[in-house]
Amino acid sequence: MTKINAGSVRFDGVVKRFGDVTALKRLDLDIAAGELVTLLGPSGCGKTTTLRLIAGLETASDGRIEIGGEDVTHLTATSRKVSMVFQSYALFPHMSVAQNVAYGLTVGGMRKTEAAQKAEHGLEMVGLAGYGERLPSELSGGQQQRVAVARAIVLEPEVLLLDEPLSNLDAKLRRHVREEIRQIQQRLGLTAVYVTHDQEEAMAVSDRIIVMRNAEIAQAGSPKELYDCPNSAFIADFIGDANLVPVEIDRVDDGQCHFTIGNRRYSTTNALIQAGPAQAVLRPQSINLDNPQMDGLPGEVTAAAYLGREIQYTVETSAGPLFVIAEANARAHKRGDAVSVNIANEAVRLVAN
Incomplete structure (x- = not known):
């Protein structure tokens, strides 16, 4: 051709x-x-x-x-x-x-x-x-x-x-x-x-x-x-689904930012962010829901929708409501269930306010 x-x-x-x-x-x-x-x-x-x-x-x-x-x-x-x-x-x-x-x-x-x-x-x-x-x-x-x-x-x-x-x-x-x-x-x-x-x-x-x-x-x-790697909250929200959670960065050591989401401590690498207020970008696919006895952020399922290939949840937490996407073959949760919300450090991206 x-x-x-x-x-x-x-x-x-x-x-x-x-x-x-x-x-x-x-x-x-x-x-x-x-x-x-x-x-x-x-x-x-x-x-x-x-x-x-x-x-x-x-x-x-x-x-x-x-x-x-x-x-x-x-x-x-x-x-x-x-x-x-x-x-x-x-x-x-x-x-x-x-x-x-x-x-x-x-x-x-x-x-x-x-x-x-x-x-x-x-x-x-x-x-x-x-x-x-x-x-x-x-x-x-x-x-x-x-x-x-x-x-x-x-x-x-x-x-x-x-x-x-x-x-x-x-x-x-x-x-x-x-x-x-x-x-x-x-x-x-x-x-x-x-x-x-x-x-x-x-x-x-x-x-x-x-x-x-x-x-x-x-x-x-x-x-x-x-x-x-979105460079702003606008990009994070515009490209794909994202949870934007306000956080306060306590300190930055060699590009490693230390902060809190709800009652949980986290750290992630981002050399462009300084100590102070920021927003944590949490992609819904990177959040895992476990039984409430697990060591994570406590939450309650307020909405659940089965969409064939995936299940979409809204979970209320002390950090605010989080949108979560789980694979269809994962353990299902129903509205009203208590869950433990687990977020890996490497799944968090920080952007400036």
């Missing part, structure tokens, strides 16, 4: 203003060729503005944008080697699938026979060989999404942009299509910038996630880095 000539993306001090509103503060960003980077964050954080600046649909107020090492800061969208897959697939209902895929090529002046061949190859790349004569209405939502991807990649972009591409699909189909998009990106060696507000989706598809907040980068890293 032919690989696309992927390009890198670089933002050097890029700022975007709309009148008196700063939609994007000074942004420095590097995306390597062949990397899939997701821009993740709540509404209004600047992620879509960043995507539109790469696409050339917005113009930077300050700074420099490079694609494939070329300065494109002042180039129009049509002069940049990028393609975008939109939230609404924007397929023409009266055109066949093949005609939809070939549309951008023919508008660009390519002969119809050559465009048809490229469209056929594009459909083959996304696993839709033989679907060219169908109408979009004859395809499933996931197949329509793949047609939109095929239409984008036949233009041989250096960068593929995806703006909330799965938001119109139901939950089960979203999981399936995101896997297909990731496989296509890896097979073709595409550079892809993916925008979503869904943290699970971002973790599933990304080489690297850039979490944005208040028009700037809050933290960037691999899905594992962001989950295991």
